[in-house]
Amino acid sequence: MSTGIIIALCILVLIAYLFDITASKTRIPAVILLLLLGYAVKVVALTLDLPLPPLDPILPVLGTIGLILIVLEGALELQLDRTKFPFIRKSMLLALLPILGLSFTIAGAFYYFDECSFKDALSSAIPFAVISSAIAIPSARTLDKENRSFVTYESSFSDIFGVILFNFVTENDHIGTGTWGQFIWQILLILVISFVATLLLALFMNNIRHHIKFAPIIVIIILIYFVSKVYHLPALIFILLFGLFLENIDELQDYKFFKKFHPERFSTEVHKFKELTGEFAFLVRASFFILFGFLLERSEILNHATIAWAIGITATIFLFRGIFLKLFRLPLKPLVFMAPRGLITILLFLSIPASKQIAIANKSLVIQVIILCALVMMIGLMKNSNNETEHQTP
Template sequence: MVLNFIQGFINEDNIAYMLIIAASLIVVLSYLFSVFSKKTAIPSVILLIALGFSSKKLFSIGVTDVDWLFPLEILGIVGLMLIVLEGALDLKLSWQRWPIIWKSGLIALLSLFINVFIFTYGIQIIIGNLDFLTAFIYAIPLSIISSAIVIPSVEGLDEERREFLIYESTLSDIFGLILFYTVINNVNTGEAAKIGLNVISNIGGTLILSVVLSYLMIIFFQRVKTQVKLFLFISVLLMLYAIGKVFHLSSLLIILVFGLILENRHIFFSGFMSKFLKEEKVKSVLSDFKLLTRESAFMVRTFFFFVFGLSITVAGIFKTKVVVGALVFLLIMFLVRWLLFKVIMKKSFMPQVFIAPRGLISVLLYFAIPDDFLINDFESGILLFVILGTSVVMAWALVHSKLGKTGRLRKIATVRSIFMGSNRKAV
């Protein structure tokens, strides 16, 4: 009925306006989801995915009616870059924060490798007669934490926990991309030493290039006098990111390093380098640049997860093999994570241990698997189940963190009132 009512207004003359109305409505709802998320700690990306999926059902959009791969890939690439930049511009560097940095990096690295190897054997068991390399490639997207979901979802946590999760999720993205493309680009390389050299040269070269480009961009950043310059810098960063990916570099490092140097310029432009920094000029436009980055990331994230919701099909999720396999993967994932936090963090690791969602980066890498390694027997429902499962667990952890203390206080107050009441009666 609703569909017929809406279709009555749509014709060839106004379809462009109807699309504008729909896109605007999605943005408005995304904003309301963000407000709701801050009040309840339920991640807004879950609501966006649900909105996309329910819209598909409501308007009867068939899975084969639209090829969702290309728009998802474009939105995912731009969104990942903007979200990492948004997170980097909120990070402060200091010796006091060094424990957070190295612990988050170590947990991200160990969690990635342990999960990849465990999931590799799990995929071989589920499918059967599958070679180790192919299973390994399919296991990588399942093992990477999505900074695209983490960064906007942890705004309500205290600064230390929030910074830890931003560092961990961003580094997990970087480590996962390096691992994925290292395996893909060295399939025919038989020598382990040569592969190791390729990885070291890739990371080292990208890191040096990132620092040099960041210094040059910041110096240029403060010399541009035209009114239109903020989108210019975002466009340059996007171009550098894309060029880096074409040449198989770890492009996210370029974005992360640029954001860190720009936000912590007093550290990187010290000594003789201080003469190249015009603090007043940088400071005058930095707040606007942060705002533009945040707004752009919000827009791209909104449409990525909405389109992702449109692309979801539940037909393959409820197969016994998919449900059991995904649940085992989730159990192993959080068990490994809990053990790593127990050993490395030792204390104060709630709710961080349950915040490890899979999302944007997992989808991008899943669709980036080369044709030579594509297998028909791999159930994409496993990936979808893991993405939704980790998001639900994260939502529970954030809600519990936000409301748990209040709930416990209420219980204590209730018990105390009952106890005091019983004492008065006894007297």
Template sequence: MGTETLMIGLSVAVLVSYWFSHLGRVLRFPSVVFLLIAGLVLREVSDARDATVLLPPGLLPVLGTIGLILIVLEGGLDLNLKPGRRKFLLATFGAATMGVLLTTAVLAAAFHYGLKLDWPLATLMAVPFGVISSAVAIPSSEVLVDEDREYVIYESSWSDIIGVMLFNAVLLAVATGGRGATINFFAGGLTVLVMGALIGLAVFWLVGHLEGHVKFLPLIFALILVYAGAKALHLSPLLIVLILGLMLNNPHLFLRFKVFERLHSPDYRSELDKLKHLTAEATFFVRTFFFLLLGYSTDMSTLADGRTWLVASVIVAAIFLLRWPVMKLLSLGRGVRPLLWAAPRGLITVLLFYSLPAGMVPEAFPPGALILVVLLSCVIMAFGFRADAGRKTAPVDDEIVRRVDARAAPPH
């Protein structure tokens, strides 16, 4: 492939993705579905012309991991933690935890009895499908009212983190026969909490005090370096990323202590806005090529198999049926819908599934089921949001009531 052809292809991909994002907002449909379909069509066209390009084996996992880091960071930078939000935080954390554990348990049983897998492997394969994809849920939640969108951002971010921690713990249990898995899960969580707080303080100072035209891109790649290092130690680095984003956007949480006041800079807020814009642009770029290449790397013939549709349909049905009681219990009185539909699978599911050791995915599991689960769950979410996005719901908590009243009050 010539240099000019590659440059044209990259440029067209970004411009088309930008158009997809606008089209998605108009149609209330996830833009990632358009990207996946575009990738599938591109693969069919290239196959027909004998011009198929084989992707490097590690390209999708690397792109997806960078995209996941940026998406969780972007979500954290959008979240405001204020007094009186404890009930809301516990509810979203509880919903994410129950959702991951319940879906994993039911799908593990389905894989054990339906595909004849032993319990450890069945559980390990079920975890990726138990995790809500924040890469899809957060952008798609733009069609919801502010309070519902906030719930989706928190829950999907928690779900990513809990899912990765659970996946690492189960993978360690499978590799070691169960020795040390529980200790790794809880000790690893405590370790990343401490690391996240220390890194958050350091980056808070750097954002306000670094000089020069180039300063935020090195910060992002330093965060990627920390993520990779923590991942190599079998920790849960997404928690570090979320803590960093929350600390940067909510410095009042630690500036109340005088010892940290010297870290603050008068230019901090303006510099933070620049970091938010760069993160949003980089997230868009990486997400574009991950989902486009994911579609391109999929053989359409695998989606035509009846067994693929059966397995994918069972997984998707379990996802939404099990989400109903979770939302009924932990939606804070807002009602089950439209939050019921905010359970897409996407980037995190693909990444965890690709993280399974070579040879561990059994032949009984259809290769096309993974992308079909992503497509079906995204389509169901889109039509669910389209039907229920305007539904009136009860307020999430007293803090949201106060914010709504403040916006409605006439100016003095």
């Protein structure tokens, strides 16, 4: 049995890799194919009457580790200099403002049609408002450099802002002056922790000559994240700052302290670390979506009671996106299509306390919105690719 499981897992990873390398050609988001693959494995397992252990508890763990690695992978792609600050500020605002607008708009609809408190409605609405960097960043590989950088910044910031807002709403029964004071204190504390931990980890990476050093760094990063989570600190800020520091250490070499890192030599280590992080992120991301597809029920995908809600939420997502892109004078195509929902949506949905869950926002609705957003992105990227081909044809 164990041999069969190992063979099956190896085949699934290889199929996921095939999906990943062909995504730029087919324009089909890998998330759709991975979900279908997971569901197909379930059908085969049920047909063969194979005994399977309960897999539901693994999903949140995989999702959280995947989120950490994906945000870190994205941060390691972001190069900073003073000329990019306006660009970064714009991407931050375009990550934050739609989250706030969508969260309160969708929460208002939940509150109106469901017998629930507005706070519970808001807890269920936030997962739908967050762009999934796990899908957006890999899908942006087909875009030009500027649009790819924008999607990476925006989706990474969207994950961070979404998690911070979600935790703020779900972890505070009453929101008042004291709550805001505590929130500001948590932000300041994580910034201090990020500064100290980033320097220590960077020094460790630069000075350790043992042949194994990147795996312990990733483990320490995950450890810091989960310990911070215990104390309700927004730990994704640390992940983002750590990745930005590693990728942009050469921008600080004019300062005497940072010369100790020997930026020329350090950049080689960062490149190796970036490659390893990408490999880990791929494995965890693929495993997460395959497992989620495995746990899907056909009745959840084809739930007629939620399809109207799913279409309405999806339309609202892209309407808000188009409006904000216009307000910030950014090109609608192809950016308007780059608003997928995925890992972060699932992860936040699974994190909603049972006492705060509402009937409308169920698993079926989450699945349908994810699939619809992925289909819109797929169609948009295909049309964009066709337009570029036509322009290039003499």
